[in-house]
Amino acid sequence: GDQVEQSPSALSLHEGTGSALRCNFTTTMRAVQWFQQNSRGSLINLFYLASGTKENGRLKSTFNSKESYSTLHIRDAQLEDSGTYFCAAPRSNAKLTFGKGTKLSVKS
Amino acid sequence: DMKVTQMPRYLIKRMGENVLLECGQDMSHETMYWYRQDPGLGLQLIYISYDVDSNSEGDIPKGYRVSRKKREHFSLILDSAKTNQTSVYFCASSPDWAYEQYFGPGTRLTVL
Numbered sequence: 001g002d003q004v005e006q007s008p009s010a011l012s013l014h015e016g017t018g019s020a021l022r023c024n025f026t027t028t029m030r031a032v033q034w035f036q037q038n039s040r041g042s043l044i045n046l047f048y049l050a051s052g053t054k055e056n057g058r059l060k061s062t063f064n065s066k067e068s069y070s071t072l073h074i075r076d077a078q079l080e081d082s083g084t085y086f087c088a089a090p091r092s093n094a095k096l097t098f099g100k101g102t103k104l105s106v107k108s
Numbered sequence: 109d110m111k112v113t114q115m116p117r118y119l120i121k122r123m124g125e126n127v128l129l130e131c132g133q134d135m136s137h138e139t140m141y142w143y144r145q146d147p148g149l150g151l152q153l154i155y156i157s158y159d160v161d162s163n164s165e166g167d168i169p170k171g172y173r174v175s176r177k178k179r180e181h182f183s184l185i186l187d188s189a190k191t192n193q194t195s196v197y198f199c200a201s202s203p204d205w206a207y208e209q210y211f212g213p214g215t216r217l218t219v220l
Contacts, residue, residue, distance in 0.1 A: 033208055033209065035211070040213075041196065041213075041214055041216075042211075042213050042214065043198065043211040043214075045208065045209075045210060045211070048207070048208035086150075086151075088151075088209075095153050095156070095166065095167070096141075096151075096153070096209060098150050098151045099150075100150055101150065
């Protein structure tokens with residue numbers, strides 16, 4: 001079965017609000033990487049975490065390897081935050097397992 | 109500024125033609141990857157390269173081959189392209205396979 005499960009699959013936010021995206025792992029993962037795929041299709045690196053919490057502007061991510069999950073918090077959402085957010089985790093054989101993504105729509 | 113580049117960005121080919129997709133990185137990363145992305149299937153790994161001439165199959169290597177003769181360049185080759193190889197292809201690199209991957213902008217390939 002899927003090793004990386006993302007929720008929700010889709011999310012709609014009004015500008016200025018916030019929410020959390022979640023990534024659950026069915027096996028122990030060493031690290032997690034979060035990406036945004038924007039409207040042009042580019043995959044933008046957001047965070048890489050082996051543990052703990054990282055913050056960058058309006059985004060914050062945590063990784064709990066013991067409980068096998070990671071979250072991405074977005075606050076004060078802006079229109080340009082729209083896109084699909086992927087989490088991914090490296091497997092032992094050097095392959096990155098991707099979740100199916102959360103499609104975020106930010107509306108004015 | 110760390111960068112992964114891909115050429116071309118858009119390509120239209122006929123079935124049976126050969127296709128060459130190029131990827132470059134300026135970070136001296138050892139490991140490079142080729143993925144394809146299709147609606148509903150997400151990103152699928154085609155090949156990994158651990159360094160020059162050290163390549164390994166990913167999850168969907170059939171119909172593809174790769175070449176890495178210089179650390180900064182990684183090519184994906186489709187010999188006799190098929191219509192089901194129409195997709196968006198992404199290249200990525202990382203300093204080591206265990207670390208963060210950096211993605212290129214993608215190549216949209218259409219095989220008619």
